[in-house]
Amino acid sequence: MHTPAIHILTRSDLADIELPPADIIRLVEDAYAFYANGQSRCPTKLMMPLPLEQRDAVAYSMLGYDGALQQAGFKTSYRQGAESAEKYYTTISLYDDTTGLPFALMDCHRVGGLRTPATTALIARSCAKENASSALMIGTGAQGINTLPFLLTALPDLETLRLFGTHPDGIAASLEMFARYFPGRSIELVTDVPAAVAESDIVIAASGRAAHPKVETKWLKQGGLLISVASKGVAGGALGDADYAIATNEGQLGVTGKRLAGPDGIARIDAELPDIIVGRKSGRRSQQDRVFAFSSGMIITDIPVAHALATRAIAAGRGNRIELWK
Structure with a gap:
C-alpha cells in the first residue's frame, strides 16, 4: 500500500x-x-x-x-x-x-524573489505609456535584485535604467544579476530619488524602511507609472493622487495597503491586474495618466x-x- x-x-x-x-x-x-x-x-x-x-x-x-x-x-x-x-x-x-x-x-x-519581479514586469508591460523609454528601481533587497533584468525582458525597448539603493551588497548583487542577463547594457546609479522619479517613465518602489523621501505619485512625469511592491517607501497619498489606480488584488490591498486608504478608510482602485492581463480592463485611461499600481503577492x-x-x-x-x- x-x-x-x-x-x-x-x-x-x-x-x-x-x-x-x-x-x-x-x-x-x-x-x-x-x-x-x-x-x-x-x-x-x-x-x-x-x-x-x-x-x-x-x-x-x-x-x-x-x-x-x-x-x-x-x-x-x-x-x-x-x-x-x-x-x-x-x-x-x-x-x-x-x-x-x-x-x-x-x-x-x-x-518570492522570482514571481515578484515577474509581476512587476507584467504591470509595466500592461500599464506603462506607449514608447516608455526609462525606468527607476528603488530598493536592492530580495524583491529588487531581479527586477531590472525582468523589466528589460518584458520591455526590451527601454533605453535608460536607473537604480537607487543604500546597501552596498544589495547594489552589487543587483548589478551582478543584471549583467548576467544583459551584459551589454548599463545601469545608472542615482542618489536623488525625487529627481530620478521625475525623469523616469516607470518607477518601481520596493524599499523597506526607506532611506529616502517617500515617493509621491505627483512627482511622476505626465504619463508616468509608479509600482509599489508593498513598499513603505511610498507616500500614503500615492493611490489617491493617481489618475488611474490598479492592484494585483483589491482584497489584498485592503489587508497590506491599509495606509493607502482615503479619508473614509477605503482604498479604491480602477482595475485588477488579472483583468488587465486578459484584456477585460485597461491598464490606463490615457497616455497622460499618472498611474499607481499596488503589487501584493498572490499565491x-x-x-x-x-x-x-x-x-x-x-x-x-x-x-x-x-x-x-x-
Missing part, C-alpha cells in the same frame, strides 16, 4: 536551479489569466500582527489553487522585526490535485514558480523524500 510522502527542499537545494526571466514571466502571466477566467482560486491573504508590544513581528498565510497545474498551495511567512532579513522565514507546500497526494514542502524565499503566482523549481530540483536529485504520514 502506497505511503504518502513529501519532498523537502531547502534554500540551498533551490539556489542554483536555473529559470530564465522570460519563462517565469510566462508562468506568472498564465497564473493571472487562469485566475481571471475563474479556473484558479486565491482567497485574500490572512495577516496577523503579533500582540507583543516589545517587538515588531507579523505572521501571515495564503491558500490557493492553480487551475493550470491542478496544484493546491499553502504559503506561510513569519517575520520578527521589520528590517531583519535574518528573522524572516517563509515556506510553501504543494499538493497534487490530480492524484490527491502531497508533492513538496520548500523554502519560499527564492520563489497563485507562487505555485507555478515553486512547482517549476521543485520539479527541476527533484529531477536533479535534490532534497529529501519524507513519509510524514506513515
Whole structure:
C-alpha cells in the first residue's frame, strides 16, 4: 500500500536551479489569466500582527489553487522585526490535485524573489505609456535584485535604467544579476530619488524602511507609472493622487495597503491586474495618466514558480523524500 510522502527542499537545494526571466514571466502571466477566467482560486491573504508590544513581528498565510497545474498551495511567512532579513522565514507546500497526494514542502524565499519581479514586469508591460523609454528601481533587497533584468525582458525597448539603493551588497548583487542577463547594457546609479522619479517613465518602489523621501505619485512625469511592491517607501497619498489606480488584488490591498486608504478608510482602485492581463480592463485611461499600481503577492503566482523549481530540483536529485504520514 502506497505511503504518502513529501519532498523537502531547502534554500540551498533551490539556489542554483536555473529559470530564465522570460519563462517565469510566462508562468506568472498564465497564473493571472487562469485566475481571471475563474479556473484558479486565491482567497485574500490572512495577516496577523503579533500582540507583543516589545517587538515588531507579523505572521501571515495564503491558500490557493492553480487551475493550470491542478496544484493546491499553502504559503506561510513569519517575520520578527521589520528590517531583519535574518528573522524572516517563509515556506510553501504543494499538493497534487490530480492524484490527491502531497508533492513538496520548500523554502519560499527564492520563489518570492522570482514571481515578484515577474509581476512587476507584467504591470509595466500592461500599464506603462506607449514608447516608455526609462525606468527607476528603488530598493536592492530580495524583491529588487531581479527586477531590472525582468523589466528589460518584458520591455526590451527601454533605453535608460536607473537604480537607487543604500546597501552596498544589495547594489552589487543587483548589478551582478543584471549583467548576467544583459551584459551589454548599463545601469545608472542615482542618489536623488525625487529627481530620478521625475525623469523616469516607470518607477518601481520596493524599499523597506526607506532611506529616502517617500515617493509621491505627483512627482511622476505626465504619463508616468509608479509600482509599489508593498513598499513603505511610498507616500500614503500615492493611490489617491493617481489618475488611474490598479492592484494585483483589491482584497489584498485592503489587508497590506491599509495606509493607502482615503479619508473614509477605503482604498479604491480602477482595475485588477488579472483583468488587465486578459484584456477585460485597461491598464490606463490615457497616455497622460499618472498611474499607481499596488503589487501584493498572490499565491497563485507562487505555485507555478515553486512547482517549476521543485520539479527541476527533484529531477536533479535534490532534497529529501519524507513519509510524514506513515
